[in-house]
Amino acid sequence: MHAVVCIKQVPDTTEVKIDSEKKTLIREGIPSVINPFDEYAIEEALLTKERLGGKVTVLTMGPPQAVEALRTALAMGVDEAILLSDKAFAGSDTLATSYTLSLAIRRLAPVDLIFCGKQAIDGDTGQVGPGIARRLGISQFTYVLKVKEIDLENGKIRVERLLEGGLQIVEGRLPALLTVVKDINQPRLPSILRIKRVKNVQIPTWTAEDIDAEPGMTGLDGSPTQVVKVFTPEKRRSGEILRGSPEAAAVQLVERLLEAKAV
Amino acid sequence: MALLKVISDRCTGCGLCVKECPYGAIEVVERVAVIKETCTDCGACIESCKFEALYIERRRPRQVCDPSQYQGVWVFIEHEEGRIAHVSLELLGKGGELAQALSAELCAMVLGNAIDPVVQEAFKFGAEKVYCVEDPMLEGYRTDPYVRAASHLVRTYKPEIILLGATTNGRDFAGALATELGTGLTADCTGLEIDPDRRLLIQTRPAFGGNIMATIICPDHRPQMATVRPKVMEMPEPSDSRQGTVIREGLPASEERMLTEILDFVPNAEEVNLADAQIIVSGGRGLGDPKNFELIRELAQVLGGAVGASRAAVDAGWISYPHQVGQTGRTVRPRVYFACGISGAIQHQAGMRTSDIIVAINKDPDAPIFDIATYGIVGDLFEIVPLLTEEFRKRLGR
Numbered sequence: 001m002h003a004v005v006c007i008k009q010v011p012d013t014t015e016v017k018i019d020s021e022k023k024t025l026i027r028e029g030i031p032s033v034i035n036p037f038d039e040y041a042i043e044e045a046l047l048t049k050e051r052l053g054g055k056v057t058v059l060t061m062g063p064p065q066a067v068e069a070l071r072t073a074l075a076m077g078v079d080e081a082i083l084l085s086d087k088a089f090a091g092s093d094t095l096a097t098s099y100t101l102s103l104a105i106r107r108l109a110p111v112d113l114i115f116c117g118k119q120a121i122d123g124d125t126g127q128v129g130p131g132i133a134r135r136l137g138i139s140q141f142t143y144v145l146k147v148k149e150i151d152l153e154n155g156k157i158r159v160e161r162l163l164e165g166g167l168q169i170v171e172g173r174l175p176a177l178l179t180v181v182k183d184i185n186q187p188r189l190p191s192i193l194r195i196k197r198v199k200n201v202q203i204p205t206w207t208a209e210d211i212d213a214e215p216g217m218t219g220l221d222g223s224p225t226q227v228v229k230v231f232t233p234e235k236r237r238s239g240e241i242l243r244g245s246p247e248a249a250a251v252q253l254v255e256r257l258l259e260a261k262a263v
Numbered sequence: 264m265a266l267l268k269v270i271s272d273r274c275t276g277c278g279l280c281v282k283e284c285p286y287g288a289i290e291v292v293e294r295v296a297v298i299k300e301t302c303t304d305c306g307a308c309i310e311s312c313k314f315e316a317l318y319i320e321r322r323r324p325r326q327v328c329d330p331s332q333y334q335g336v337w338v339f340i341e342h343e344e345g346r347i348a349h350v351s352l353e354l355l356g357k358g359g360e361l362a363q364a365l366s367a368e369l370c371a372m373v374l375g376n377a378i379d380p381v382v383q384e385a386f387k388f389g390a391e392k393v394y395c396v397e398d399p400m401l402e403g404y405r406t407d408p409y410v411r412a413a414s415h416l417v418r419t420y421k422p423e424i425i426l427l428g429a430t431t432n433g434r435d436f437a438g439a440l441a442t443e444l445g446t447g448l449t450a451d452c453t454g455l456e457i458d459p460d461r462r463l464l465i466q467t468r469p470a471f472g473g474n475i476m477a478t479i480i481c482p483d484h485r486p487q488m489a490t491v492r493p494k495v496m497e498m499p500e501p502s503d504s505r506q507g508t509v510i511r512e513g514l515p516a517s518e519e520r521m522l523t524e525i526l527d528f529v530p531n532a533e534e535v536n537l538a539d540a541q542i543i544v545s546g547g548r549g550l551g552d553p554k555n556f557e558l559i560r561e562l563a564q565v566l567g568g569a570v571g572a573s574r575a576a577v578d579a580g581w582i583s584y585p586h587q588v589g590q591t592g593r594t595v596r597p598r599v600y601f602a603c604g605i606s607g608a609i610q611h612q613a614g615m616r617t618s619d620i621i622v623a624i625n626k627d628p629d630a631p632i633f634d635i636a637t638y639g640i641v642g643d644l645f646e647i648v649p650l651l652t653e654e655f656r657k658r659l660g661r
Contacts, residue, residue: 011471036591098442106270109315121590121613122471125450130406130438139522140406142435145584158526162585163431164538165343166530170405172523182591183584212268214320224447229478233469236616239623239637249640250650253622254658256638262599262620263542263566263655 001054001152003045003113005078006101006132007038009062009069010122034069037117039076039187040180044147045115046077047185052152055079057108061089061100067203074198075190081203082108088208091220094123098131100218103211105136112152114177118143129179139172142179150174266304266319269296273316280308280317330462333423333485336362337370337394339413339436341428342381343403349493349539350428355388356499357455357491358426361464364457368392370422374412376402382509387501391508394420398514403525404432406439411516414443419512422486424464426455429490430538437490447481448488451594453495453617464489472590472613493538494596531585542568543597545588545615546576549604549625549644553581558645559603562652565661571595571615573605589614603644607632624648 011030034042045056058073060066061084070081084104092100105111114133119126126142133140139157145167146160155174160167162181208218216222242249242256257263276294288302296316309317338358341348355371362369370392371385382393396412413436417425427437429451441448453476454467464487466479481487537543544563546556556570563570571593572586588595590610600618605611607623607630615621616635623636624644633639640647655661 093447094438095442095445095447106315106318109273123450124470124472124594125438125448126434127438127441127448127450130435131442133406134410134439134442140435140439141523143431161431163528164536166528168525169527169529170523170525176522181584182587212270224445224481224484225449225479226482227477227479231476231478233473233476236621236635236637238634239621239639241633241639241641246640246642246646246650249642250647250654253638253640254651254654257599257620257622258658260620263659 001049001052001113001150002108002111003048003054003056003115004105004108004111005038005041005045005056005058005073005115006128007042007058007060007069007073007117008035008120008122009033009060009066010035010120032065032068034072035117035120035122037119037121037180037182039117040182040184041115041117041178042073042076042078043185043187044178044180045113046188048113048147048150052150054112057082059084059101059104059108061085061092061097061104064205070203071198071201072190074201075194076188077194083203083205084211085205086207087219088213088215089219091223092218093223093225094125094127094131095224096218096220096222098128098135099222100208100211100213101128102132102135103213104206105132107206107211112175113150113157114138114175116177116179118179118181126179129177133177136175136177139174139176141170141172141176144178144180145184147178147184267298267302267306267308268318268320269298270316270318271295273314275314275316277313279311279313283308283311328484330423330483330485333421335368335370335392335420335422336365336424336426337372337417337422337486338390339425339427339433340371340373340381340385341404341430341433342373342375342378345380347381347384348428348430348433349498350430350433350491352384352388353494353496353498354426354428354491355385355390357496358424359389359499361424361455361457364459365423365462367423370394372413372416372425374401374409384501386505386507387503388499389505392510393507394510394512396512396514400514400516400518400521404436405521405523405525406435407522408514408516409436410439410443412512412514413440415515416512417444417486420510423462425486425488427488427490429492433490437488441488444486444488446484446486446488448490449479449481450490452489452491455489455491463487469617472609473616492594492596494541494598537569537571537586537588537593537595540569540595541598542566542601543571543588543595543599543615543618544568544601544603545571545573545605546582546603547573547605547611548575548579549606550576550581551604553579555645556582558648558652562601562648562655565652565655565659566599568597568599571600573611602632602636603648605632606630607635
């Protein structure tokens with residue numbers, strides 16, 4: 001069994017500020033971490049390996065410093081890590097990102113399973129997972145809450161998807177791409193021993209040339225969408241504190257909400 | 264140039280693909296397969312390769328796309344067992360405005376099995392045309408057949424804009440369809456406008472948990488695709504008298520080739536459709552004990568709302584994960600959001616700060632939730648929540 005996990009390095013907080021003149025994110029001083037949802041993806045890949053044997057490869061596209069996210073993944077127990085880094089990848093939107101990742105995954109073939117987090121907490125799109133699956137022409141299971149069965153021999157997988165109104169049980173062919181939600185498992189912490197061991201491990205970097213990317217398909221050139229403006233949203237006006245006895249406050253609140261025809 | 268590619272360091276030059284190719288379009292040069300101009304991208308060789316060295320890259324770089332060939336605003340109508348997702352109807356409302364600004368038609372795209380009632384609803388809510396594919400394979404949403412059906416319609420009829428609801432299945436579908444079409448997709452738009460001169464969809468969306476807004480365009484590719492969360496756009500007024508044209512196409516696929524099969528659906532025991540709820544009552548750490556969620560449930564019930572929770576309450580095992588609101592749970596946007604015993608960490612705010620009205624009930628006057636609350640009550644939730652339930656019950660006659 002070969003599982004590939006696609007991860008993203010993101011700022012360690014949602015409190016990101018923007019430079020109002022340059023309209024760019026101020027990332028300075030904000031530590032970077034593995035996207036929280038991707039930790040569940042790594043854990044699920046590791047659990048699968050523990051059950052079925054095989055190996056887990058983790059993949060990220062990003063600047064050179066994204067190796068730190070890969071090192072954390074190695075310390076959690078994945079077998080191999082690959083960084084996709086090239087100036088040609090800069091400015092990728094979700095279409096270009098899924099192109100780049102899918103080419104790298106092809107190079108890693110044979111691959112049985114691909115795990116992604118349901119979305120990244122910075123962009124919040126959830127589009128890269130489906131994009132990769134479509135490009136590879138494989139089964140796609142998003143918002144997976146539970147992997148019920150993997151039958152490598154017959155090339156089948158059965159999962160539970162978390163939908164708005166309940167749980168859907170779906171079966172499909174391998175290879176498959178899964179995007180996972182938080183409740184699927186409890187990610188392990190990197191062990192101290194492993195952190196030390198992987199500290200100086202050389203992580204291979206693949207460039208656009210290494211994955212045979214077509215010029216014009218990656219980075220800004222390969223991205224149909226363009227960000228034309230970035231701004232901070234209007235702050236919510238600070239509200240009204242309803243005072244008085246609990247009874248009085250409750251009545252005031254009910255009246256406010258009825259007046260606003262909110263209930 | 265052919266889209267068929269050879270991964271040269273996998274290829275051993277064995278020549279199996281050469282024998283397999285019906286067009287004589289492959290030859291082995293210096294122990295590596297080389298694809299000739301006569302290749303039709305039929306794919307016959309791919310299966311024959313024992314080393315997985317051949318693949319077809321479906322997207323051409325910078326697809327030549329003439330935007331003037333594309334016209335009309337389409338809304339994807341999501342439905343399950345005859346019931347249409349509210350967000351799809353809301354998008355017909357917004358789509359109508361966009362179509363008017365472009366002097367273009369508002370169309371609906373309906374995929375499924377036995378879809379006549381859905382088609383009629385789409386007309387009632389403003390669609391002038393409905394493009395549909397009706398096939399038993401489309402019973403219940405599945406990525407593969409839905410993308411095949413939709414991409415067939417889109418390639419045939421060329422809409423300039425497609426709007427989709429940002430539901431779980433809507434996102435699953437949109438991401439796959441945009442990739443199939445090789446076009447841009449913007450998730451979770453809260454603002455959609457038209458630049459009439461360039462016929463561009465001006466898309467505004469939050470990022471970084473709502474701390475930043477970004478305006479995004481898709482200038483050179485069509486269709487321009489966007490998803491929108493439930494209840495961001497206004498529900499339009501339906502009219503029984505509206506009629507329109509139905510355009511039907513077949514599904515160019517067969518069940519044997521489908522990748523997945525739906526086996527079962529287990530509905531939630533409790534109503535936790537947070538995405539569609541107009542009112543959400545959420546409880547957090549301040550509840551202190553799982554049985555105290557009963558207070559939250561009672562208030563939610565009187566108001567016809569859904570029950571939400573903070574991460575702390577879910578992690579403590581007091582309530583199940585589908586109830587979780589926040590960065591690692593669901594993002595919601597109800598008319599009224601009650602945060603009871605929730606301090607309002609930034610991660611929780613990321614999931615609810617765009618609610619119309621936020622009510623905070625917390626005994627700590629310094630809790631960050633009060634910074635974003637429309638109305639706040641500093642006090643004991645065990646006292647205040649039952650009082651609210653009682654008062655609403657009295658006033659609403661429930």
